[in-house]
Amino acid sequence: MNIADIEMEKYDVIIVGAGPAGLNCAKQLGGTQLRVLVAERNDVVGPKVCAGGLTGKSIESLNLPDGLIEFHFNKIHLHHKDKLFYLKDDGDFTYTIDRKELGQWQLKQLEKFPNIEVRTACAVSKITKEYIVLNGHKIGYKHLVGADGASSLVRRYLKLPSGKAEIAMQYIIPETKYKDLEVYFDSQLFSAWYAWIFPHNNYVSVGCMGNPKVISAKQLTNNFSAWLKTHNIDISHGKYEAFPINGDFKAYQFPGNIYLAGDAGGFASRLTGEGIYQALVSGTEIGKMILDKNYHSKKIDELIRLQNRHNKILGTLVGAGKFRPLLVEVGKYFLRAKSISKKVIRTIA
Template identity: 75%
Template sequence: MDMEKYDVIIIGAGPAGLSCAKQLGNSNLKVLLAEKNSVIGPKVCAGGLTGKSIKTLNLPDELIEFTYNKIHLFNKNNSFYIEDDSNFAYTIDRKVLGQWQLKQLDEFSNIEVKTDYRVSEITKEYIVINGEKIGYKHLVGADGSSSLVRRYLKLTTEKIGVAIQYIIPTTKYKDFEIYFDSNLFSAWYAWIFPHKNYVSIGCGGDPKTISSKQLKKNFSTWLEKHNIDVSQGKYEAFPINGDYKEYQFNGNIYLAGDSGGFASVLTGEGIYQALISGEEIGKIILNKNYHSLKLDDLINLQRKHHKILDRLVKAGKLRPLLIDVSKYLVKFKFFRKKVIKTIA
């Protein structure tokens, strides 16, 4: 029996995989989008979006849960706002986002979307899904931080963050809040991201600086300090892969989103990076001579975030002072705009 073959196989139907598939729609390429889960969309994630993501997606307003033109920041006993004339922070339910992106593929007859499709083996000519060999000309790894495609390429992953959160069914929280506590989270922070029917309350860190066990203990200390009851919440943990190497390998294998290490270990943002990398890789597959300026910008932003984070880590006990200084600098429009552009 002949092996089934596709021009492009995309592993993972998250924002990166769906974005890549959409770019390949209406082409003469036969495309398979393979998702290991039974439902496309749900993912362990805080569900925060930036203005760049909204602009890229052109999302209908009704899909956005909350919009913000300011973020409430806390540092020790002080608090301040980063505020702009227009909205730059948003929250959305990941299932809603995934299902909306999936709906965009309905018009494309050249794209097959398969769920419950679990990859067990990858070779240079085919992959094995549910025990069946399927051939490919191009392979796109969009399968998250624990990417099988990344492992097949034997890429190390060292610059990786860890995030933990509680999903609590409550509507009492309204502000988009960030809490800096250098003693508990080093150069990272805790957050409160309100959603329509729940809130994500979590924190992040670098396992090289704070072990996952210690981070969880520190988070419990922070929750107790702020009188936050998580007894009705669902505990979740997830990696943030910011260890970018390359996005194209061997001429026909690509890594997008968290698989490629595009996520920011400074802010934790990964959706925008996934959308852009997926879309641009699709363009490269369609035109081998295409040079992506958007990917260049994404890579440069990644490097910038790493530099900022490195400086914050090295600042040690001076970190709270640096944040206090920022409190006064954001009063100036030029500096405030620069900060917003860097993080959102």
């Protein structure tokens, strides 16, 4: 053993990223004999560029206290060609939450575990098969979990492309007049994707998404601006944000005890943009794999099946071209049936 090995700090598990995936993974490892480090590049855990939408599956996974949920919805307002229709159920199935509050709540759950250390303002500059360089210092690991988002350094170290990443853009507007969760379909502006209005307690997220291989980022930006003007949405006091959504799943377990969770693993939905639920589940399940090398995750299998279903729907919508509006109209007709509406909700929420 050389001097460098003696001096190098070591952990059983290093989790890169303190988002929903990384924090859930750490929680799963809490109270064990493993020494765990969660490294977050930002100064504060929680804040992330995100519309803040949650589904019922996310609520069940987190067992969130009511105080964290901002809005509850049993109905999504859907707009197409200036006409309104609904996706609705008897009970609530979608919600909004502030990402900083969510992250801080998850972080607090880790305080009772002495084997978990969370470091903020820690930038990873290098990754090798034995150690990472964190703020200029080598730190060794036995297991490495990449939970560092769509632009994951761990994913890049594994030389995995992100060719199917969508791009989303939004304005965070300090406005409380919006009370409904709204989705707008406009094939000419957003191709197979959509624009949204997600209300929060002290602000509203107004945004859209698309794929740069189908509609360029510049064109999407211009179309979004036109849509905002058409709907008389005042963005003069809004904060503009843009972010990738990585739905390019390849694998989640790699040689050398390396794992990818959440957006880093490409688990997000390219159809709906949802990623919080996938992050929560994949983070937890990877924690279980670290504890038991023979553990096989049926829940991650289901995430992959769900993503495949969403990709097929998206492929159909993109391929429909000029007939896409007709497909939306047909969907509008079928959503009138309660059984169909419930089936769609089970698929997305």
